Amino acid sequence: MLIPVIIAVTFVLFVILSFAPGDVVKTILGDEATEEQIAELKHELNLDQPLLIRYARYMMDACRLDFGNSWTSGYEILPEFSRRLPYTLLVTTLSVLFAVGVGIPLGIASAIKEHSILDYGCTFLVMLLASMPAFWLGTLCQILFCLTLRWLPVSGVGSWRHFILPSIILGASTLATMIRMSRTSMLDVIKMDYIRTARAKGADEKKVLYHHAIRNSLIPVITQIGISFAGGIGGAIVTENIFAIPGIGVMLVNAVKSRDVPVVMGVIIFVTIIVGIINLIVDLICAVVDPRIDFAS
């Protein structure tokens, strides 16, 4: 399943990058380059070959785990990526943990106490978070918590305190999703017949909740966690740039700016694989939680 996805993604990307405006050779060599120099570099980068051949060559190398070097900076792509990936994964994981840890209890609580102040408060929070773009919220929080209150460092990765704000900012929209989904799901579940059955057995509200309602209400939420995690890696591009975190987001943005095709391609392939793995893990968790899902399939 993953392999066709990777081929499709990389091919589309390769085509787009080839037709994107801006000439990479001129960018590298500067304005004063001679015709000769340009032709030489083009040959060196295989840019004088047809698109399909270049793509095929690239993919053959990629299969041998040779992702080449950056056109503009010359670094080897795979080691650079491996060096940066932990930062991105850390921030993304923390953000999802934050969103899940805060969002699910809040969502469930507001479903149980429907139409309470807590419930209305959560609905308000969800709308607020969902309507604030990360770069804006991030900058705002930087000003408040880092510059004015001086509680947290502004940017960089020196200590664990550097990761608090980026994780929260990155997790903000996921938090909104988690609250909304777990609330809706819980409201659906407590209307179910089997909840009434549990009550008819003599289970008190706590047992009904912990033994019967929560696990069922988490099933749709878990699938969403997987989607959010994948989205979080994308969102990291923005957050890493705001907070100057040396993750793959920064790497990707720089590469796109300078038309550094091998870097963009490499990063996208790795990210696709990572997202695929995350989806696989989520599917496994779903199968554990929901016995109706068959492990084999």
Add this chain to the structure above:
Amino acid sequence: MNDDLLQIEKLNVEYITDDAIVYALNDFSLNVKRGEKIGLVGETGAGKTTLALSILRLLPKKIGKITSGSIKYESEELLDKPESYMLGLRGRRISMIFQDPMTSLNPVKTVGDQVLEVLNLHFPDLSKEEKNAKVDEIFRLVGIPAERKFEYPHQFSGGMKQRIVIAMALIAEPELLLADEPTTALDVTIQAQILELMKELKEKYNSAVILITHDLGVVAEFCDSVAVVYGGRVVEIGKVEEIFGNSHNHPYTKGLINCIPDLTSTAPRLHPIAGRMGDPRIKVQGCCFADRCPNATEKCKTTPPPMVYEGEHGILCHLYSKEGA
């Protein structure tokens, strides 16, 4: 010892929905004796499920309300009891089988655990082995191999699910079983099997049963007495023989009996009498059946009929009152 197990008197239940108030039960009265098997018959919307949920005080929160009346269980007024008292009653002394077995089991717990939960809740002093032995025994009794208790609800057919629900309802050996149309959601051959099972179990357990059904045939086979429900009221009550073998019947009951092809076959959902049940959002002035009754008079539209008794056989109709219609 007092023979009365459950006494419901003038119970009124409303559902408060966004756009209207539904009067689901109106001055509903019913007595159930220890060990008595009583059939509650009536067409859809008559208020049968509402009655069962009221007894357990499990009406949907905020929507369903008991506005007046009394439910006495072993002479104790349930409507005054705290929730903690009801917790000890539910599943232990009064249990319920719900209308739809497909949805009444938790999909993410094994069926064995769901049956075991009743024991965990009400018999915390039993050892693990004793509890498991009891679960195995009840599975065998309802005709499901005990090894299958480790499986999940989706691995069972509708009829088997209903057997599991029955096991869950009976494992604590309750004094009263509320069976809300235990066979309606199943297909005909399975219906017969479940009914057969219930008959076997009725010999074994001495629980009183309120059997809710659309089906007079089932009642005739299973029950000692019948309460015919219409518009949230009991319109006729009596022993099975009195209801079926008697020319004195409520006009609604007459309609019901006439539409059974023969007593041994299972009838479809009842729509025997011309017209439909009145709008439950309107409180009626006179007799609730007046709109559809072939015997209705002017008086029926204005004055509520009295319950007229002949021995234990009661009919809620002006036709039978002393002054006549």
